[in-house]
Amino acid sequence: MSDVVIAGIGQTEVGEHWDLGLRDLAYAAIHDAIQDAGGLKPQSLFVGNMLAPNLSRQAHVGALIADYAGLNGIEAVTVEAAGASGGAALRQGYLAVASGFVDVALVVGVEKFTDKVGAGVDEALATASDSDFEAVQGMTPAAQAALLMKRYMHEYEVPADGFAGFALTAHAHGAGNKNAMFRKAIKAEVYAKAEMVSDPLNMFDMAPNADGAAALVLTRRDLLPSSWASPLVKVAGSGSSSDTLALHDRKDMLFFDTAQISAGKALKQAGLSLDGVDFFEYHDAFSIFAALQLEAIGFAVRGSGWKLAADGSIGLKGKIPCATMGGMKARGFPGGAAGVYQAVEAATQLRGQAEACQIAGARFGLIQSLGGPASTTVSHILQRLD
């Protein structure tokens, strides 16, 4: 099989787009991605979206977006796995192209938080957790993350500001990303003084909900002219895994099994060891998630993931650069689109086009998209081809 490559990328700024609807956001990202791919014509559209059925009273987003983008007639479908919807859409697009049934696939992540017409945002986000046993009790995703964080801090004797490094790093990196929601580095005292959301999780331990859309054009290497100008990025590995939605059903809630399993599959397919990964885009919807992913994958031993943030290891020049373009904390959290943003940003890094966020000589990036507290994790390895 010929390599599956990312031939085009596009994205909107992440933020509050009061003047743009779901279809407008998606169109903007698609337009740029197709242009970037030299006008390749997709036969299939895979949309990563989580909240439109609730917030916008709009399901059937696949056909809606295909139509609005002038792509009538093509296959169009929505792929949903809560916050991992973007990663899951990328994986379905990858499988379609790898199978040979589809030559050019468009993968779009889109989420619209502002200007909602349906259910409330907290209510909609809580559909990611177990409705019958968690959400019905009033537990929001932030409260769920706070439970995890509290247990973690107790077990591993983490100081009160132990997680500050995740926010500081994200904001430092986001300062260099023109599509980020927040583009300003913050100081340690900002974290220390941040408003508490659900003790011990404060405002800077969670990513801000935001509107946005990102898009990828996938195809097979042998379908492109050998003269193709822009650097190509290969989808070198892909893995997906699921776990209980409810935390109380886990044997060990402080280990993200699905992060380990799915990253393991992606690495194995890519023929890569962890040492070969040049940067990692984690799913820092909450800082505790980032720490637990670092541990599950093996970048840190259990109980010490937070130390990689505290000691600078996740910085652009650190041992394992993370959230290189601001992550969810500073770039913003566009729900089911987040996983596609990760892929677009990783491709930007691998092409060497990340400007102030650039990691020198990056060849392999690992991206990980989570639904709930890693109830779903989808992992991909992206590789620069020369």
Place this chain on the structure above:
Amino acid sequence: MSDVVIAGIGQTEVGEHWDLGLRDLAYAAIHDAIQDAGGLKPQSLFVGNMLAPNLSRQAHVGALIADYAGLNGIEAVTVEAAGASGGAALRQGYLAVASGFVDVALVVGVEKFTDKVGAGVDEALATASDSDFEAVQGMTPAAQAALLMKRYMHEYEVPADGFAGFALTAHAHGAGNKNAMFRKAIKAEVYAKAEMVSDPLNMFDMAPNADGAAALVLTRRDLLPSSWASPLVKVAGSGSSSDTLALHDRKDMLFFDTAQISAGKALKQAGLSLDGVDFFEYHDAFSIFAALQLEAIGFAVRGSGWKLAADGSIGLKGKIPCATMGGMKARGFPGGAAGVYQAVEAATQLRGQAEACQIAGARFGLIQSLGGPASTTVSHILQRLD
């Protein structure tokens, strides 16, 4: 590539399951399908569901069901294309297995209408249409279908009882299906006296919303022992196509482009002409949809699809048997699960296990799953292997 085959099927009765939740329904169908497949272990789960985010305040249904079925760790994802979600989930499962990345995939359609905790049923169903331009005006899917039907009857001078044959045939066939919601043939006067829902569409021109779950185990032929006992059914062709959500955006609202395009792709892949199709499972959420599908595919010329119902051509011994186990009208309409029910029923036919509903010597079945007024259509050709 080795043939992708259906190695196991399972389903619940369709109806009002007040005592069963989403996960219970899905589990029942999965249990039966895996048992039918001799205990094959799936690596991936593709769930077709449309309404859980609204009616049950539950997204992330893939991981939820994988966990409840004791399949923790496997890939699990929800595939959504409104009413075509079931067909779309089948297609994603098919691509995953055909690609070689997944050896055994589980495809589950599940929908839970009763005992809702979220939005109203009409409001939830209307998320299939264009929220900004149709649903916001109060147009429900039934009202939308009524507009189509009225225009059709005017254009083609169809008598008031012109569509009765669809309901009569469905109920006659459903009488032989022990999983159908309604298992009693009806007389012509029942249709004639039926309560009007949205003129000219009456209670018998639309399928009843109902709870249900259906499941398929897909694998490749060469992974099964040659001694495999039950007749195997091959997925011989697959196609999917999208169109505008809003009717007012169509050039010609009385022709279902996507039904033509997707069926054409599936037939071409199967190397089959229309003459070779032994039966057709259409998406008769509304009788007008059935007529328009028959015309788009080419079973009838434009304006005459309804005549195939009126003259007995769609009966079990007719020219092109349709809704062979009751269709959506009599088996019931379990939303995003409907497309998987079609596949389970078609496989039952092709195995020769359809009992009173059996079509003698059936070798090729065409199934078609629609989202909205064919805003999405997913078509598959299933083939009996001997």
